[in-house]
Amino acid sequence: MSPIHSILGVRRRLLARQQPSVVIWIPATLIGLTAFLPLLYLLIRTVGLGNDAWDILFRTRTLVILGNTAVLTAIVTAASTAIAVPVACSRYGQTFLSDERGQC
Amino acid sequence: MTALSLVVPSYIGGFVIVAALGPRGMFQSLLSKLFNIEHLPEIYGLPGAALTLTLLSYPYILLTVRSALWGMDPALEEASRSLGYSRWATFWKVTIPQLRPAISVGALLVGLYTLSDFGAVSLLRFDSFTRVIYLAYQSSFDRGIAAALSLLLVLVALMLLMLEAWTRGRSRYYRSDSGSPRALRPIALGVWRWPALAFCGVVVILALALPMAVLGYWMVRGMQAGQSLDLAWTPMMNSIYVSGLAAVITVAASVPVAVLAVRYPSRLSGFVERSAYIGFALPGIVVSLGLVFFGVRYAPLLYQTLMMLVIAYVILLLPQAIGAVKSSFLQVSPRMEEAALSLGRRPMQIMVRVTLPLIRTGMLAGAGLMFLTAMKELPATLLLSPIGFKTLATTIWSATEEAFFTRAATSAILLVLVSSVPMAFLTLRESGRKG
Incomplete structure (x- = not known):
């Protein structure tokens, strides 16, 4: 093969690279779809309940659980912030304290 | 050190709280011996769950806030002081607003963690979503x-994600000019040093020393009672086997997605990548429940096999794996692949001979992380393990539920030991790179 032909060959293949090969995109798409699988089946199952689904969602018990979860999340987030921010600030104070002891 | 508690899975945290503060727990037996007190305030329910989850998840906020503090320009605080604000006012008006994005990102992580947590709420019998769904x-x-x-x-989790984006708002947090970065001056804490130190001390004791003391205490008691380690041996091998399998498959599965996302950006590849990230917002119990329905209805051959459990792990771990593989992929110059192409190699050969060896370290580190996360995973393991297949995680969980504290402690110590191996490997690699 003459040099000019081999260069053309490389260019052609470089252009072909713009399209992913089958070996790449088929598994990638399959993996993307698999990740959706659980959500899809929960949806199917819930829709399959028909009107019962609405009854379940608007029962007092569901609202209690929703409230419980919300309260827990709020408390944990607030308490974590209350612990973490002072600890972070005091730690950065301390580190510099030890670095530049002369100035303190 | 304070960030170490991130390594402890929530059901071990729950176990520690139950074993220390619960009925028949350490604290109560101590008190009843000393003061004849038979009843402690109830630990089950909201107080216990909130305490456990707070101690486990505050490092998320600590880490984000700390890195934001390091990046902050002290000139802003100095300007505020020079304009006559006191230290306290400066802290509230200048420092805190600058830290707001870091706090809200950390709080989002904590919120998602709390929403999707199953181990702690189920052991402490608090009726939040995950426990009720399981029951x-x-x-x-x-x-x-x-x-x-x-x-x-899932809807609540999505709402939380949107809430975080909303609190961040449209404020700008960068400077209009680059300025000159310099080190922060320390603040002399003076008398305040002692309360500050005491506060940090209490946190460290609760989050670190307490778990170790509790685990050690029950382990020793178990050995005194002549309990052998054999009970935990099979679950440990099972844990290692299934987590290893999940780690390898997840990393392998993340390679095509990463290749697609990095080398062929298009609408389709963007969609594939985003859908692979879905596991990040889905609690483990939701993913495994969906797979149970799918398995029972459409794949009875797969249902009740290890394969099903591994698929659940893969879905849950994929976001982490893609992140790791993608970041090392981005460092591989496409020129390298083009050079191989010009030398007459076919694209698949290039993939195997050039690209994969270059991202090998990134893949290994990713696999180590996946292994750790899979080891600690509880809800999917509980729902999808074949009958009779026990891992360390499920052993700890069921032993705590039945108040077999010694067995739970032994398994918990084994779990921490086994997961510290890849952890040490990852840290060593990190420090080796710096040196």
Whole structure:
């Protein structure tokens, strides 16, 4: 093969690279779809309940659980912030304290 | 050191709290010996769950806030002081607003962690979504309810994500000019040093020393009672086997997605990548419940096999794996691949001979992380393990539920030991790179 032909060959293949090969995109798409699988089946199952689904969602018990979860999340987030921010600030104070002891 | 508690899975945290503060726990037996006190305030329910989850998840905020503090320009605080604000006012008006994005990102992580947590809430018997979903699923008449509640939980998680984006708002946090970065001056804490130190001390004791003391205490008691380690041996091998399998498959599965996302950006590849990230917002119990429904209805051959459990792990771990593989992929110059192409190699050969060796370290580190996360995973393991297949995680969980504290402690110590191996490997690699 003459040099000019081999260069053309490389260019052609470089252009072909713009399209992913089958070996790449088929598994990638399959993996993307698999990740959706659980959500899809929960949806199917819930829709399959028909009107019962609405009854379940608007029962007092569901609202209690929703409230419980919300309260827990709020408390944990607030308490974590209350612990973490002072600890972070005091730690950065301390580190510099030890670095530049002369100035303190 | 304070960040170490991130390594402790929530059911070990729950176990520690139950074993220390619960009925028949360490604290109570101590008090009843000393003061004849028979009843402690109830630890089950909201107080216990909130305490456990707070101690486990505050490092998320600590880490984000700390890195934001390091990047902050002290000139802003100095300007505020020079304009006559006191230290306290400066802290509230200048420092805190600058830290707001870091706090809200950390709080989002904590919120998502709390929403999707199953181990702590189930051990401490607090009826939040994950526990109710699990109980509804187990009672098997109510599986439809479990599905509906799972979808509701997903909705709540999405709302949390949107809330975080909303609090961040449209403020700008960068400077209009680059300025000159310099080190922060320390603040002399003076008398305040002692309360500050005491506060940090209490946190460290609760989050670190307490778990170790509790685990050690029950382990020693178990050995005194002549309990052998054999009970935990099979679960440990099972844990290692299934987590290893999940780690390898997840990393392998993330390679095509990463290749697609990095080398062929298009609408389709963007969609594939985003859908692979879905596991990040889905609690483990939701993913595994969906897979249970799928398995029972459409894949009875797969249902009740290890493969099903591994698929659940892969879905849950994929976001982490893609992140790791993608970041090392981005460092591989496409020129390298083009050079191989010009030398007459076919694209697949290039993939195997050039690209994969270059991203090998990134893949290994990713696999180590996946292994750790899979080891600690509880809800999917509980729902999807074949009958009779026990891992360390499920052993700790069921032993704590039945108040077999010694067995739980032994397994918990084994779990921490086994997961510290890849952890040490990862840290060593990190420090080796710096040196």
